[in-house]
Amino acid sequence: MMLIPQQSSENQKLSFTFPHGITLSIKREDQLHPTISGNKFRKLKYNLIAARQQGCNTLLTFGGAYSNHIAAVAAAGSEHGFKTIGMIRGEEIADKIQDNPTLKLAQAQGMQLHFVSRTDYRRKANSDFIEHLKQQFGEFYLIPEGGTNALAVQGCEEILTEQDKQDFDYICCAVGTGGTIAGMINASSKQQKILGFPALKGDFLAEEIKQWTTRTNWDLCLDYHFGGYAKTTPELLEFIQDFQTKTNIEIEPIYTGKMLFGILDLIERGYFPANSRILAIHTGGLQGNKGFNNI
Ligand SMILES: Cc1ncc(COP(=O)(O)O)c(C=O)c1O
Structure with missing residues (x-):
């Protein structure tokens, strides 16, 4: 090289x-x-302002087991006083949190982790799936996978x-x-x-x-x-x-x-x-x- x-x-x-x-x-x-490094800080900034303006104190988002986005949302929630829920791809990871630095840190920052099957995970942008999550968790501000909106x-x-x-x-x-x-x-x-x-x-x-x-x-x-x-x-x-x-x-x-x-x-x-x-x-x-x- x-x-x-x-x-x-x-x-x-x-x-x-x-x-x-x-x-x-x-x-x-x-x-x-x-802890909210690089583009994640930029991507979350106006979303956090919007969540606050809407009176929403819970952020829910999606990501893989090593996701920078999950790490950033957990850190941003902890710093700015939001509850955070992370929908993590792959049910098999549920009992491996201790081996996973991203998820361990996210959990330590107060993020509630929920592990979903790969089939359910594919429904992450479907309105009926999101509605179902609202019935399960109550009102939340949705940040899409990867944080792009x-x-x-x-x-x-x-x-x-x-x-x-x-x-x-x-x-x-x-x-x-x-x-x-x-x-x-x-x-x-x-x-x-x-x-x-x-x-x-x-x-x-x-x-x-x-x-x-x-x-x-x-x-x-x-x-x-x-x-x-x-x-x-x-x-x-x-x-x-x-x-x-x-x-x-x-x-x-x-x-x-x-x-x-x-x-x-x-x-x-x-x-x-x-x-x-x-x-x-x-x-x-x-x-x-x-x-x-x-x-
Ligand atoms: C470190 C890093 N760089 C670049 C990107 C790409 O950003 P985008 O998803 O907005 O294309 C991401 C995440 O998605 C990332 O975590």
Whole structure:
């Protein structure tokens, strides 16, 4: 894998210089908040305000056993005085909470965990299923799996500062449900290009993103999913190790590792024109590393 060049630090971003005058800066959204890190903080902000305005003191959401979103909702609930309910995919996980750092921490922060079969989990957006959950748990504010809705996209519009809109030609981020990139697309200036690196296999994400934006200055780089969601290869893991050693920036294999591998690969392949100024968003997710190392 290619060498990571010397880093320099300015405007709280770390920058790396490459041949042909190309620069890569990393925006540390992962450092926004100790437990509600990166894009999760942005996605939850307006949802928590809306829940409070609606007089709702319980948040209910869905996620997998190692979900960054579940971890963030539990932390946000505990910090802001909401009861939280986590609907977790897979009944078989119910007796493995103690082996799972994400769920253990979520529970310690007061989240009530309920384990649902994979069949029921697929009904997570059906109104009759949600109604059934309301009968079971009482009134709640629903936050969808992955946290993406219109208010989450609004929150992600705040990731880019006015300075970022002038200082960079390309903005890169990892894509799961598409809410984070959609917010940044909406906020970007028209000469910028937003590049998304899906962590999942398949080409359905472009349609998801189009639900949240009418702008067209974006593209998805579909070749860096490494086999699909939460899948890795020895090459990816070696890259992550190498990157962390050389930069002192912790990343993880589900989202940010794949994005950074993709960006460096595209630089090497000559995708970016000379003098391109690239900004990569570090969207956090580092809590998942604890669980990942246990798998
Ligand atoms: C660390 C991290 N980065 C990026 C993403 C992708 O965000 P989105 O689902 O808004 O596309 C997620 C979660 O979904 C995440 O946990």
